[in-house]
Amino acid sequence: MTEKTFMAGFGGQGVISLGQLWVYCAMKEGLEVTFFPFYGAEKRGGVARASVIVSSGEIASPLVTRPDSSVVMNPDSLPLCEEIAKEGGVMLVNSSLVKSGGARKDLKLVMVACNDIAEKIGDVKIANMVMMGALSKVTGAVKLDKLEAVLKTFFPESKHRFIPMNMQAIEAGRAAV
Amino acid sequence: MAEDKRLMKGNEAIGEAAVRAGCRAYFGYPITPQNELTAYMAKNMLDKKRTFIQAESEVSAINMVYGAAATGARTMTSSSSPGLSLKQEGISYACGADLPLVIVNVQRSGPGLGGISPGQSDYFQSTRGGGHGDYYHLVLAPKSVQEAADLTYEAFDLADRWRMPVMILADGLIGQMMEGVVLPPARDLAALPRKPWAVGRQADSHRPINHVTSINLVPDELEAANRKRFARYDEIKQAEVRFEEVNTEKAELVFVAYGTSSRVCLGALEMAKKAGVELGLFRPISLWPFPEKRVAELAAKGKKFLAVEMSMGQMVEDVRLAANGKTEVGFYGRCGGNIPSEEEVFAEAMRLVGTKSGK
Numbered sequence: 001m002t003e004k005t006f007m008a009g010f011g012g013q014g015v016i017s018l019g020q021l022w023v024y025c026a027m028k029e030g031l032e033v034t035f036f037p038f039y040g041a042e043k044r045g046g047v048a049r050a051s052v053i054v055s056s057g058e059i060a061s062p063l064v065t066r067p068d069s070s071v072v073m074n075p076d077s078l079p080l081c082e083e084i085a086k087e088g089g090v091m092l093v094n095s096s097l098v099k100s101g102g103a104r105k106d107l108k109l110v111m112v113a114c115n116d117i118a119e120k121i122g123d124v125k126i127a128n129m130v131m132m133g134a135l136s137k138v139t140g141a142v143k144l145d146k147l148e149a150v151l152k153t154f155f156p157e158s159k160h161r162f163i164p165m166n167m168q169a170i171e172a173g174r175a176a177v
Numbered sequence: 178m179a180e181d182k183r184l185m186k187g188n189e190a191i192g193e194a195a196v197r198a199g200c201r202a203y204f205g206y207p208i209t210p211q212n213e214l215t216a217y218m219a220k221n222m223l224d225k226k227r228t229f230i231q232a233e234s235e236v237s238a239i240n241m242v243y244g245a246a247a248t249g250a251r252t253m254t255s256s257s258s259p260g261l262s263l264k265q266e267g268i269s270y271a272c273g274a275d276l277p278l279v280i281v282n283v284q285r286s287g288p289g290l291g292g293i294s295p296g297q298s299d300y301f302q303s304t305r306g307g308g309h310g311d312y313y314h315l316v317l318a319p320k321s322v323q324e325a326a327d328l329t330y331e332a333f334d335l336a337d338r339w340r341m342p343v344m345i346l347a348d349g350l351i352g353q354m355m356e357g358v359v360l361p362p363a364r365d366l367a368a369l370p371r372k373p374w375a376v377g378r379q380a381d382s383h384r385p386i387n388h389v390t391s392i393n394l395v396p397d398e399l400e401a402a403n404r405k406r407f408a409r410y411d412e413i414k415q416a417e418v419r420f421e422e423v424n425t426e427k428a429e430l431v432f433v434a435y436g437t438s439s440r441v442c443l444g445a446l447e448m449a450k451k452a453g454v455e456l457g458l459f460r461p462i463s464l465w466p467f468p469e470k471r472v473a474e475l476a477a478k479g480k481k482f483l484a485v486e487m488s489m490g491q492m493v494e495d496v497r498l499a500a501n502g503k504t505e506v507g508f509y510g511r512c513g514g515n516i517p518s519e520e521e522v523f524a525e526a527m528r529l530v531g532t533k534s535g536k
Contacts, residue, residue, distance in 0.1 A: 020355065024184050027357045033184070035355040061444030062354055062437075065518040 001031075002055035003141035004064045008081055009073025009094075012044040014128030018071070019050035021147070021154065022132060026054035028146040034062035047076070054141050069139050071131055073114070078102055092134055092177075094127065110138055110177050117172050126169040133173025144170060182357040187322045187347060190358045191255070191281055192217035194326040198333040199364040200279070201250040202228035204241040208257045209293040210349035211283035215255065235260040239267030239280075246276040247389040249375030251333050255281035257349070258299050259290055261307070268342055269308030273391025275406070277336035279329065281345045283352035286487075286514040294514025295349030295437060300491035303346050304465040311403055313410055315343040315417060316464040318435040322356035328462075330361045337370045339413055346464060348487065350437045350516065410466075419462035420471060428457030430530050431475060433496050434485040435461050437516060442485055444519030445526060456526055464492070472499035483507040483529060485522055487515070505529075 005022070009015040016037050023033035031054045040046025051064035069090040070081040075098050082102040085091055090108045093101055096115030112134045114127035136144045147170060151163045185193070192214050195203070203222050205215040215231065222229035228245070232238035238254045245252035256264060261282045271278055282303065286296035299307075306312040315335055319325035325347055332343040376387050393399040423446060425431050432442040439460040449456040459475065459482075461468050472495075476482070481504055484493035493508045500506050509525045511517045 020184075023355060027182060027184050033355075033357055035184075036350060037353060060447055061441045061519050062350065062356075063441065063444075063516055063518065065520060 001141065002053065002057065002059070003069065003139050004067050005052045005069045005071065005135070005139075005141075006064045006067035006081060006084065007050040007052060007071040007073070008077035009048050009071075010044075010076065011039060011042055011046045011048045013048065013073045014125065015048040015050060015071075015073055018128040018132055019052045021150065022052055022135070022142055023054060024150045024154065025144050025147050026142045028150060029143060031056060031142070032059050034059050036062050049077075069135065071135060072098055073128070073131065074098065082107075090138055092131060092138060094131060096127070110134065112173065112176050114173070117176060118169060121168050121172060122165055126166055129166050129169035130173035130176070133170035134177045135173075136170070137174045137177050180359055182359050184355055185322060185358050186213055186353060186355050187319075187325045188213035188283065188352040189217045190322045190326040190360070191329045191345065191347070191352075192221065193360055194329040195253050195279065195333070196221050196225065196227075197361055197363040198330045199251045199366050199369050200227070200253050200333065201366070202230075202242075202245040202252040204230050204232050204238040204245070204252070204254050206232050206235045206238050206256065206260065208235075208260045210285055210295070210352050211255050211257045211281065214281065214283070214352070235263035236267065239264040239271075242278050242280075243267055243271050243274070243276060246271065246278040247274070247375065248377045249372035251277075251279075251337075251369065253279040253281065253333075255283065257283045257285045258287050258296065259285075261299060261302065265302070265308035268314070269306070269310050269312060270391045271342050272306070272308075272312035272314055273310060274389050275340040276342065276389065277333075277340050278342050279332045279336055279345065280342055281329070281347065284346065284348040286512060292514040293349070295351075295487060295516060296512065296514060297348055297436060297438060297487035298489070298491065298512060299346065300464065300486070300488060303344055304467070304495070312406070313465050314341045315339065315413065315466075316346050317343065317419070318346045318462060318464050319351055320436055320439050320460065322351070322354060323358045324462075325351055326358050326360055335417065337372070339409065339417075346436070348437050349514075414466040417463055418466050418468045418470070420468040421458075421460040421462060423458040423460075424455065425457040425459055425475060425480065427455045428480065429455060430481045430483055430526055431457040431459050432485055432522070432526070433459045433461070433472070433482050433492070435464060435492065438485045438487055441517050441519050441522055445523040448519060448523045449526070454527070454530065456530075461492070467495045467499070469495070469499035472496060473501065473503075476500035476503040479504060481505045481507070481529060483509060483526055485517060486510045487517070488512055
């Protein structure tokens with residue numbers, strides 16, 4: 001099994017955190033992983049992208065150029081994700097911000113209202129976790145069953161009170177697809 | 178027992194490996210894309226009561242490393258391409274004074290200030306003695322976060338063994354990428370190699386003065402010192418050549434690539450497998466000494482080469498020198514911070530196999 005995922009959004013949406021947590025969990029599940037981020041020099045609002053690969057075998061190139069799955073968090077990322085998506089690949093779209101799913105008919109399109117669901121739970125900042133729950137359900141590549149333990153090392157102690165909310169977002173993301 | 182696998186950025190893994198190898202003093206100056214390494218050393222060296230200094234410039238940092246190495250301490254500096262240009266004078270002095278130290282270059286795109294995205298265009302500078310004078314030093318190129326940690330750890334031993342600077346030549350992708358890594362055990366500082374040639378601590382021992390310097394104004398003496406050093410280079414060429422081969426026996430065309438480019442070529446190899454084509458990869462790990470003998474052997478067997486680099490073509494010259502006209506050596510490169518995709522590398526390989534086979 002190899003799942004190559006391309007994640008894209010704008011800075012501040014948690015795209016980089018999403019990619020890191022995805023591979024962190026995958027590693028804890030015994031998979032080989034690579035995570036290569038690309039982001040602008042801006043603190044917020046610049047492009048934020050990540051090439052993310054999880055595999056049961058050794059990973060060759062860490063660059064994702066023909067993704068099996070794509071995560072589109074904002075409208076600006078849609079054209080690029082559409083262009084590079086593998087024939088018959090999966091495209092998960094944050095439908096709270098991206099209204100159209102694009103023109104490619106061969107892709108399996110999954111619309112997830114990440115921002116709306118996150119706001120309902122209590123904070124738009126966990127929209128990325130809603131997306132991760134959906135990505136896990138749709139691809140089956142990473143189970144995320146070790147996520148709670150991973151979050152305990154990912155967040156400093158003072159932020160541990162937010163972990164239940166993050167777990168809730170994952171479940172809501174799963175349920176939405 | 179081996180430790181658990183950790184998820185780390187290449188820059189951080191290099192830092193932790195250096196700490197564990199017994200690096201006593203780190204000197205650096207910020208530059209993207211290696212900043213996480215300097216930041217990691219700031220936190221972890223000070224925690225361990227070792228020396229960390231953010232110097233006022235790259236020139237200062239390399240001279241601080243020179244000073245620390247002269248006292249016998251395991252020491253390191255790191256930077257990225259433009260910063261390495263500034264360090265070259267100090268590296269030349271360190272080579273002239275036979276000082277063991279470790280230099281990390283997380284390459285970005287050039288020339289000039291260039292960009293902050295990954296590059297491999299410092300190959301010439303790194304492998305040809307980038308400063309003035311006759312000298313070389315070991316250059317090791319990791320392809321993964323794991324190998325970045327392993328080679329950095331080993332670089333300190335190699336530096337001490339051969340009394341020379343050792344360079345880790347990584348790039349922005351290796352530095353910024355996260356992968357799983359199992360770190361080597363921490364070295365006991367008291368058990369590190371003794372350095373009777375080092376300066377300092379005379380008040381304790383009353384031993385005669387040790388001089389650590391690159392200056393010698395007597396031509397015959399300086400020539401003799403250079404010849405002695407080049408005799409050591411010959412030994413290193415025998416002992417420290419490192420490379421990895423994948424499917425070179427069956428392949429008609431063999432990629433030659435190091436670091437990030439070699440990972441891209443591995444991706445192209447997977448595509449070739451699916452397409453039923455035999456391609457191979459020859460990956461130099463030591464860039465100096467370059468694995469010229471093995472490249473010559475493969476050339477003599479009639480293998481075609483395709484060098485793939487994130488540059489306009491630098492390592493390819495070593496491949497051509499080693500092949501010595503016995504085979505075709507193609508080149509495919511991207512630069513400016515672009516990384517070649519496995520699709521374009523595969524397409525170029527197919528073009529060479531398709532149009533030039535059966536000549």
